[in-house]
Amino acid sequence: MKLPKALLLACAVMVNTSACATKLPPIDPVAHVDLPRYMGSWYVIAAIPTRFEKDAYDAVETYTLKPNGEVATLFHFRKGSFDGKLKEFRTTGIVKPGTDNAVWGVRVFWPLKAQYVVAYLKDDYSQVIVARDARDYVWVMARTPTISEADYGALLNKVKALGYPMDKIRKVPQRPRGADLGTGAR
Known part of the structure; x- marks a missing residue:
């Protein structure tokens, strides 16, 4: 598969900026992530997006736990509108040992890995904030395509408290859907 130059550049920036020194402290991950419960689909509610997802509509990230403990990811969205071209990206998440499953390296293409920190996870696994120490990208996701304004505001306040612009x-x-993707409860 040949990757577009813009995607390669975005991936290089994602990897390189996490290694750069910042004035902000590292993001504290949540204490524990139950990986089987975390698996499944998450709607992207808000983000500081990477270059290739900046015009995303109906963005969904789906995680599948592989037998070797890695996480297969499928990110898909419509480009530019609800009727735009469907885009898909597959990556692999590698859980960092000693983090209780809350910090991953996401291999976009070998050998580069981008940082993935579960910075907030609602107790019922219905909402999550994925962050990076570099404060360059962040994703607010939920198991449903929409969330209440109160929840949205609370999640954005958490993002702000993490030091994001x-x-x-x-x-x-x-796009509203008739059924959600589940809460991740098993």
């Missing part, structure tokens, strides 16, 4: 947050348009 709020003027870069983009609310991802999600």
Whole structure:
């Protein structure tokens, strides 16, 4: 598979900026992530998006636990509108040992891995914030395509408290659906 130059550049930036020194402290991950419960589909509610997902509509990230403990990921969205071209990206998450499953390296293409920190996870596994120490990208996701304004505001306050520039947050348009993707409870 040949990757577009823009995707390769975005991936290189994602990897390189996490290694750069920042004035902000590292992001504290949640204490524990139950990986089987975390698996499944998550709607992207808001993000500071990477270059290749900046015009995403109906963005969904789906995780599948592989027998070797790695996490297969499928990210898909419509480009530019609800009727736009469907885009898909597959990556692999590698859980960092000693983090109780809360910090991953995401291998976009070998050998580069981007940082993935579960910075907030609601007790019922219905909402999550995925962050990076570099404060360059963040994803607010839920098991449903929409969440209440109160929940949205509370999640954005958490993102702000992590040290992110709020003027870069983009609310991802999600088409309402008849059924959600589940809460992850098993």
